[in-house]
Amino acid sequence: MLLNQFLLLGAMLFAIGVYGVIARRNGVAVLMSIELILNAVNINLIAFSALHGDLSGQVFALFVIAVAAAEVGVGLAIVLAIYRNRKSVDLDELDLMRG
Amino acid sequence: MMVLASTMELAGVDDPINVSQTVAFGLIAVMMVFGALRVVTTKNVVHAAMWLVLVLAGAAAQYILLAADFVAVTQVMVYIGAVVVLFLFGVMLTRAKLGQEADLTRKSWFGGAFVAVLLFGLLSFSLIDTFEDSKIPEDRQMGLGATVQVDADTGEVEGSTDPALGSNTAAVSDTIFSRYLVQFEVISVLLTAALVGAIVIARKD
Numbered sequence: 001m002l003l004n005q006f007l008l009l010g011a012m013l014f015a016i017g018v019y020g021v022i023a024r025r026n027g028v029a030v031l032m033s034i035e036l037i038l039n040a041v042n043i044n045l046i047a048f049s050a051l052h053g054d055l056s057g058q059v060f061a062l063f064v065i066a067v068a069a070a071e072v073g074v075g076l077a078i079v080l081a082i083y084r085n086r087k088s089v090d091l092d093e094l095d096l097m098r099g
Numbered sequence: 100m101m102v103l104a105s106t107m108e109l110a111g112v113d114d115p116i117n118v119s120q121t122v123a124f125g126l127i128a129v130m131m132v133f134g135a136l137r138v139v140t141t142k143n144v145v146h147a148a149m150w151l152v153l154v155l156a157g158a159a160a161q162y163i164l165l166a167a168d169f170v171a172v173t174q175v176m177v178y179i180g181a182v183v184v185l186f187l188f189g190v191m192l193t194r195a196k197l198g199q200e201a202d203l204t205r206k207s208w209f210g211g212a213f214v215a216v217l218l219f220g221l222l223s224f225s226l227i228d229t230f231e232d233s234k235i236p237e238d239r240q241m242g243l244g245a246t247v248q249v250d251a252d253t254g255e256v257e258g259s260t261d262p263a264l265g266s267n268t269a270a271v272s273d274t275i276f277s278r279y280l281v282q283f284e285v286i287s288v289l290l291t292a293a294l295v296g297a298i299v300i301a302r303k304d
Contacts, residue, residue, distance in 0.1 A: 022211030
């Protein structure tokens with residue numbers, strides 16, 4: 001298998017994730033897009049791990065999965081706190097710190 | 100000495116291409132890209148979570164294709180088992196109605212699409228320019244090196260150096276608990292701190 005097919009799949013998922021982060025208004029949907037980005041990174045790590053015959057890539061992928069789990073936990077807690085305070089998770093309405 | 104990427108020796112340029120693996124990759128990749136597009140375009144957040152399951156399962160399948168079986172199992176357990184359930188709870192707790200939502204995407208989504216297309220073009224150009232025909236070695240199963248292998252009498256981890264012997268989970272655990280032990284402990288503390296912090300943030304008082 002070509003290395004590039006995995007890297008291009010990763011790039012595609014990354015770009016789609018970036019689009020989701022920019023275009024979505026719902027806080028939960030933005031967090032889902034961030035998951036897409038983290039998965040793109042993981043695919044790259046595993047592909048390079050297989051290319052070089054080095055297990056460090058797989059270990060780092062596991063670390064990324066752990067950090068992603070922590071990120072989702074805290075992110076959803078923040079979204080819940082925002083919803084409780086403002087009765088909405090619309091990110092466009094979050095202009096509390098606008099000057 | 101640092102070697103520039105453009106002067107790097109490319110691995111396996113002359114290797115043959117395994118047709119069945121490439122076809123499997125293509126099918127899964129098309130499924131993943133379609134699912135990812137649906138995640139960012141669908142009007143229903145619950146449906147977005149379901150499409151996300153498809154993408155995550157596809158990623159797990161790609162890991163198996165790359166002989167990273169332990170990471171694939173972890174992906175299924177952590178992402179599909181826990182993270183998606185967490186997302187569904189998030190949707191449930193932040194929305195009264197479960198259905199179509201017109202204002203899920205911004206009115207000015209063209210900017211985001213432009214940025215994404217530009218980013219993908221730039222990334223794919225540089226990737227194709229750098230790695231050209233570099234191929235992943237046919238024998239991707241990585242066992243423990245001969246120097247790390249321990250005798251069975253001592254009761255320590257024994258991984259196989261024979262690539263035909265399947266799983267490399269023993270080798271992965273050996274790498275984590277020797278070379279990356281400190282990082283592993285730091286991740287454990289980070290995860291605990293994050294979950295305690297999540298409870299503190301989400302509490303009512």
